[in-house]
Amino acid sequence: MEIETITIGTVLKRLRLSMKFSQEELAARSSLDRTYISMLERNIKQPTITTVFLLANALNMKPSEFVQQLEEEFDGHTIKRTTI
Amino acid sequence: MEIETITIGTVLKRLRLSMKFSQEELAARSSLDRTYISMLERNIKQPTITTVFLLANALNMKPSEFVQQLEEEFDGHTIKRTTI
DNA sequence: ATGTAGACTAAAGTCGACC
DNA sequence: GGGTCGACTTTAGTCTACA
Numbered sequence: 001m002e003i004e005t006i007t008i009g010t011v012l013k014r015l016r017l018s019m020k021f022s023q024e025e026l027a028a029r030s031s032l033d034r035t036y037i038s039m040l041e042r043n044i045k046q047p048t049i050t051t052v053f054l055l056a057n058a059l060n061m062k063p064s065e066f067v068q069q070l071e072e073e074f075d076g077h078t079i080k081r082t083t084i
Numbered sequence: 085m086e087i088e089t090i091t092i093g094t095v096l097k098r099l100r101l102s103m104k105f106s107q108e109e110l111a112a113r114s115s116l117d118r119t120y121i122s123m124l125e126r127n128i129k130q131p132t133i134t135t136v137f138l139l140a141n142a143l144n145m146k147p148s149e150f151v152q153q154l155e156e157e158f159d160g161h162t163i164k165r166t167t168i
Numbered sequence: 169a170t171g172t173a174g175a176c177t178a179a180a181g182t183c184g185a186c187c
Numbered sequence: 188g189g190g191t192c193g194a195c196t197t198t199a200g201t202c203t204a205c206a
Contacts, residue, residue, distance in 0.1 A: 006134045022188060033182055038190065045180065048132050048199080049154070050090040064152040070133070071148055106169060117201055122171060129199060132180080171206085180198065187190085 007043040008052075011069045015059050016041075029058035091127040092136075095153045099143050100125075113142035 016026050023041070027034040031054060039045045047055070056063040100110050107125070111118040115138060123129045131139070140147040 006132075006137050008133065024188075034189085035183080035191080036181055039181090042190080046132050046134055048090075048130050048180070049092065049136055049151075050130055051180085052133055052151075053090050053158070062152075062155060064148045064155055067133075067136075067151045068146075068148040071146060074137075108169070118170085119172080119202080120200055123200090126171080132199070135199085173204090175203095176201080178198100178200080180196100182195080182197095184194095185192085187192105 005046050006070060006074065007046060008070060009041045009043040011066070011073060012037075012055065013041045015061070015066070015069070019059055021059075026055075026058055030054040089130050090154060090158065091130065092154060093125045093127040095150075095157060096121075096139065097125045099145070099150070099153070103143055105143075110139075110142055114138040 016023070021029070023037045024034050026032075027037050030037075030051075032051065036045065040047060052066060053063045056066040059066070100107070105113070107121045108118050110116075111121050114121075114135075116135065120129065124131060136150060137147045140150040143150070
């Protein structure tokens with residue numbers, strides 16, 4: 001099975017809720033826009049590495065821990081960019 | 085001390101050389117453009133999370149391991165986007 | 169084998185408004 | 188509190204070409 005891009009929506013939402021943050025709170029803590037957080041959770045956008053660091057910090061975890069959770073989501077899948 | 089963005093240049097170049105890959109080889113293995121790899125190594129561009137996954141795969145390592153090396157680079161620093 | 173530059177397109181990320 | 192839309196600016200990422 002192949003996937004097109006790394007989507008962080010499910011992981012991000014789960015982690016945000018586990019911290020009992022609203023999207024607004026997470027946006028404030030990460031210096032990102034609330035509507036953009038919403039888009040990430042709905043897999044409409046994919047973040048840059050800097051954004052991942054900002055989000056992980058806002059969620060009080062290491063970026064590598066955050067990415068580790070993404071890995072599990074895509075374990076066994078082939079990553080493939082849409083435009084290739 | 086503050087930094088503006090997560091730059092992966094040093095880490096990427098070190099890992100690439102440790103695998104004895106040329107930029108061309110890494111570009112082919114990751115389905116990315118050679119000139120773009122060059123820009124990443126010179127910290128002119130920052131990758132998306134999907135690109136990080138592609139690069140990590142090309143380097144035969146887990147994305148979280150790759151990110152872990154980035155963390156060490158920025159340990160103790162405050163991440164701050166330029167546009168904030 | 170790498171740096172750089174220019175032109176290009178897709179997509180990241182912001183912001184205001186409304187439901 | 189969160190989804191969505193539209194308009195916008197900036198940047199990711201491709202490609203050709205030359206040193």
